[in-house]
Amino acid sequence: MNLREQTKMQSPAEFDSDSKGPLASIQLLSxxxxxxxxxxxxxxxxxxxxxSVLVLIGLLGSILLQGVPSLSLTLLTGGPEPDPSEAGIRPAIFGTLWVCSLCALFTLPIGVATAILLEEYQPRNRYGRFIYSVIQLNISNLAGVPSVVYGLLGLTAFVSMFGLFGSRTSQGGGLEIGVRYYDQFFSEGMRSILVPVSDPSQPVNKLVNGMQGFDSRGNQVAINVIPIGTPLPTGDELRYTLYEDGEAGRITKKAWYHFSLPLGRGVLTGALTLMLVILPVIIISSQEALRAVPSSLRDGALGLGSTPWQVVWHVTLPSAMPGILTGAILAMSRAIGETAPILIIAGIVYISRAPQNLMDDFTVMPLQIFNWISRPQEEFHAIAAAGIILLLAILLSFNALAVLIRQKLHKPLS
Amino acid sequence: MSSADSLATPTWRGDLDDRVSKYLGRSQRSLKLVRGRETVIYVILIASGLFSLLITGAIIYVLAIETVSFFKSDEVTFANFFGSTTWNPLLGGTKSFGIWALICGTMLVTAIAMSIALPLGLITAIYLSEYAPRRVRNVLKPVLEVLAGVPTVVYGFFALMTITPILQWLHGGFSVYNAASAGIAVGILCLPTVCSLAEDALQAVPRGLREGAYGLGATRFDVSVKVVVPAALSGIISAFLLAIARAVGETMIVALAAGSLAQATFDPRQQVQTMTGFMVQMASGDVSNYGTEYYSMYAVAFTLFIMTLALTMVGNIVRRRFREAYE
Amino acid sequence: MSDPTTLANEAAAIEPRPRDGRQTHFTHSREQTSEPTTLAIRVRDLNAWYGDFQALHAISLDIPANRVSALIGPSGCGKSTLLRWFNRMNDTIPSAHARGSVNLGDTDLLSRTTDVVDLRRRIGIVFQRPNPFPKSIFDNVAFGPRLHMKLSRTELQDVVEWALRKAAVWDEVKDRLASPALGLSGGQQQRLCIARAIAVGPEVLLMDEPCSALDPASTLAVEDLIFELRRQYTIVIVTHNMQQAARCSDQTAFFYEGRLIEVGATTTVFTKPKQQQTEDYVSGKFG
Known part of the structure; x- marks a missing residue:
């Protein structure tokens, strides 16, 4: 083998002509x-x-081809209407915005803190070292857990919270704040009258004469109940007059700070579930960013009498910040595109408006797109493609932002 | 520094010296306070570190208790779950929970995906690491990054709307939903993963090994295939394992393109249902929150979790060993 | 090995050699050279390990106050290890551990209960490669004072100016205190690092081969500075460069394979070494 390798530079003929001792007699391979x-x-x-370049071109090309004709302002402003020409993605955009910003809010501190622990605080003894290696291996393994499994975890741990707080239905249940229940009557003057409900688990109120309620302007009124067949009063009184067979429907008014346990299928659950999915990603990328900070800087700060945290806060963290931010943005773009766990916890529901509070039902862009793709009508497929173009545009701008941060904020560290 | 300028005279010394020695002699910041804060922060950091362990614990706990509820049901037996190839959880009279039907579908899709992603990913990695000129790298790397960043639901759309029609045009036997189309899309999805992990492994091989081989007159092919790849073999294997785990757990592509008929078949033209596909079907349909079919979702998830965990665990351990060998 | 108790006396006899033609612009007020030298750091029977490898064997050594002590020896002889035990920088290496005693005044430096943070304020360190933080020049010097002291803005400015002047770099940087420290030349960076260490008011300055990454001109500037600073600080310098040890130290300790071979006044060690190994090393037969 070695001899063969050595002869590469010279052709066999050349080699034969100038005799070089014992090597000359060996038959060489060309x-x-x-x-x-x-x-x-x-x-x-x-x-x-x-x-692979062609595949990317094909992927993007086929989507552009199918989606561009459906790109329109309606797509941005409309809700998921059953008529393809009116369908839009606005509630899903807001859903994505809510869920992903909340998710970043939870994930970044925990992820960066874990990375700091693992990279900057050395284990103090053998047990510490063992625990560190377990945590480290655990994080790499969590990164490999299919996201759909996190969805099931979210379903049990957040949506129903192991049933610890009872189950929450539209009739209340569980623990909640920032919500009021009303029984809504419609007067013969076609005005809505809201009767506050103190215990939502009780059945809907029966109509009683003189019952206190609020009219649509918020004024307190006493409901005037009249027997069936009685002529209706005229004028203002009609606003709060009902026949005795009038029936109410239960409605709720939720404040912006509405909160309940169990968390249900709301925005907060979505954010927490996505947190589980991207936490390992953020930890790993932050660790890499911290590892890239030269240890001479740490030594310098320690030598001046800094405590470990002062080293981190004043030296390591600022130096690693561009790397951490880049990693965080890439993780967020993964969160934006993540569909399966959201599908598991939120299901496919008709959402026509942006979420109003942390407990509000929601949908996200990829889920809305999935919904459209799974419809049989061709028109929805075109809208799905248009939605994908929108989604990819957002993701690509995120990637571009990450690259920009990497280049702009990156400065030499030693 | 205006105060500094006024001092920049030869007489700075006495003045400044006195003042500074006064400052330095003054009482220092309370170390007790600093140390207290330090402890609080350390506890917070440890809590976040343990949080990741808590997540793993929670996954196992949740999947385990719900799976236990599943097996407690009268409609389910171990023998049926592990011994049958009929997965039929929804239809009233003849419910059957044979997990093999789903595993089989998963395996079929994964096999198709890996037959694309592994060779192509490895060769691309070798090319990027050993052959590619700078210019090509600068194009190819971002292309792979973009491919890796595309959401899976987009790949699902691509599979259903582009790959399937092409396959049907090539061969009439493909049904609208089929394993091949989903497998190809999963393969494209996994290609960047394989490529970047394998490239890492190849890059970790010390330069000296390559130089030694070149010094003996080896061609680039000899160096890459006979020296670098064998040296990086365990790293490459770990890349493969992690990619397989990713393919097994892939959800949206199979939910869209593979179909929803669970059957044990090895015909890529047929529709199949994977474990993940079943979970999506359950979640997007109107299924009550308490029936056996609802709990079956957790039993399937547990099976999936154990499979992917085993793959990633082995992959990560191999990777760690490999890295240690070259550090 | 010589009896450690005599070492202090020997060191006390050291007179700083006059350095003609090396006039710095400092004319320091405190002239301590005629006073008897006091003891700064006392090392007794120090053994240190990295894992199973014993890096130091039974070291006993006295570091006199307000003098420059040089630790010399071939690479891997343990001189840097010893230096890094003086302010417990070795705590950052998980496998490092030591037995014996190292005292700074009444403080036992190796004790578990010693507060390393306070210790490192009292014993500053300058590293082999200049390692300014990626911050402005001002912020680099102000880093330590901000950690340890409550100072008003003008007071902080005073401290920074004072430290930079002491480190003989003020004139070069006074007009660009806000610009990044990494823009300075290597020699300036190293003097900035010295200023940074001085700014917290340490008693001892440890220097781990402070000139090995510098060009000859910068080396000269730093050596001048070291010689000047010993009037106020106890300085321990680790060096590879024997000329450097000869030029700017008062006491020299020679280490070989983790053992202290010889210690004494620098002139004695370089001209009349007692041990054969020292002579071989000093004359360049190995190392």
């Missing part, structure tokens, strides 16, 4: 086949690399 093999392999590589 280097030609190996060079051909090399060239062929290079060709194969180039072809395959070209194929």
């Amino acid at each position: 280097g030609e086949p190996r060079r051909k093999l090399d060239a062929r392999f290079r060709g194969l590589c180039v072809t395959i690399a070209a194929v």
Whole structure:
């Protein structure tokens, strides 16, 4: 093998002509086949690399081809209407915005804190080292858990909270704040009258004469109940007059700070579930960013009498910040595109408006797109493609932002 | 520094020296306070570190208790779950929970995906690490990054709307939902994963090994295939394992393109249902929150979790060993 | 090995050599050279390990106050290890541990209960490669004072100016205190690092081969500075460069394979070494 390798530089003929002791008598293999093999392999590589570029072009091209005709302002402003020409993605955009910002709010501190612990605080003894290696391996494993499994975890741990707080239905249940229940009557003057409900688990109120309620302007009124067949009063009194067979429907008014346990299928649950999905990603990228800070800086700060946290806060963290931010943005773009866990916890529901509070039902962009793709009508597929274009545009701008941060904020550290 | 300028005279010394020695002699910041804050922060950091362990614990706990509820049901037996290839949880009279039907579908899709992603990913990695000129790298790397960043629901759309029609045009036997189309899309999805992990492994091989081989007159092909790849083999294997785990757990593509008929088949033209596909079907349909079919979702998830955990765990341990070998 | 108790006396006899033609612009008020030297750091029977590898064997050494002590020896002889035990920088290496005693005044430096944060304020360190933080020049010097003292803005400015003047770099940087420290030349960076260490008011300055990454001109500037600073600080310098040890130290300790071979006044060690190994090393036969 070695002899063969050595002769590569010279052709066999040349080698024979100038006799070099014992080597001269050895039959040498030509280097030609190996060079051909090399060239062929290079060709194969180039072809395959070209194929991956072509696949990307094909992917983007086919989506543009199907989606561009459906790109319109309606897509941005409309809700998920059953008529394809009116359908839009606005509630889903707001859902994505809510869920992903909340998710970043939860994930960044925990993720960066974990990375700091693992990179900047050395374990104090053998048990510490063992626990660190367990945590480290655990994080790499969590990164490999399918996101759909996190969805099921969210379903039990957040949506129903192991049933610890009872189950929450539209009739209340569980613990809640920032919500008021009303029984809504419609007067014969077609005005709504709201009667406050103190215990939502009780059945809907029966109509009683003189019952106190609020009219649509918020004024307190006493409901005037009249027997069936009695002529209706005229004028203002009609606003709060009902026949005795009038029936109410239960409605709720939720404040912006509405909160309840169990969390239900709301925005907060979505954010917490996505947190589980991208936490390992953020931890790993933050660790890499911290590891890239030269240890001479840490030594310098320690040598001045900094405590470990002062080293982190004043030296390591500022130096690692561009890397951490880049990683965080890429993780967020993953969160934006994540569909399966959201689908598991939120299901496919008709959402026509942006979420109003943390407990509000929601949908996100990829889920809305999934919804459209799974419809049989061709028109919805075109809208799905248009939605995908929108989604990809957002993700690409996130990626561009990450690149920009990497370049702008990156400065030499030593 | 206006105060500094006024002092920049030869007489700075006495004045400044006295003042500064006064400052330095003054009482220092309370170390007790600093140390207290330090302890609080350390506890917070440890709590966040333990949080990740808590997540794993919670996953196992949740999946385990719900799976236990599943097996407690009269309609389910171990023998049926592990021994049958009929997965039919929804239809009233003839419910059957044979997990093999779903595992089979998962395996079929994964096998198709890996037959694309592993060779192509490895060769691309070798090309990027050993052959590619700078210019090509600068194009190829971002392309792979973009491919890796595309949401899976987009790949699902691509599979259903582009790959399937092409397959049907090539061969009439493909049904609208089929394993091949989903497998190809999953393969494209996994390609960047394989490529970047394998490239990391190849890059970790010390330069000296390559230089030694080149010094003996080896061609680039000899160096890459006979020296670098064997040296990086365990790293490459770990890349493969992690990619397989990713393919097994892939959800949206199979939910859209593979179909929803659970059957044990090895015909890529047929529709199949994977474990993840079943969970999506359950979540997007109107299924009550308490029936056996609802709990079956957790039993399937537990099976999936154990499979992917085993793959990633082995993959990560192999990767760690490999890295240690070259550090 | 010589009896440690005599070492202090020997060190006390050291007179700083006059350095003609090396006039710095400092004319310091406190002239301590005629006073008897006091003891700054006392090392007794120090053994240190990295994991199973014993890096130091039974070291006993006295570091006199307000003098420059040089630790010399070939690479891997343990001189840096010893230096890094003086302010417990070795705590950052998980496998490092030590037995024996190292005292700064009444403080036992190796004790578990010693507050390393306070210790490192009292014993500053300057590293082999200049390692300014990626901040402005001002913020670099102000880093330590901000951690340890409550100072008003003008007071902080005073401290920064004072430290930079002491480190003989003020004139070069006074017009660009807000610009990044990494823009300075290597020699300036190293003097900035010295200023940074001085600014917290330490008693001892440890220097781990402070000139090895610098060009000859910068080396000269830093050596001048070291010689000047010993009037106020006890300085321990680790160096590879024997000329440097000869030029700017009062006491020299020679280490070989983790053992202290010889210690004494620098002139004695370089001209009339007692041990054969020292002579071989000093004359360049190995190292």
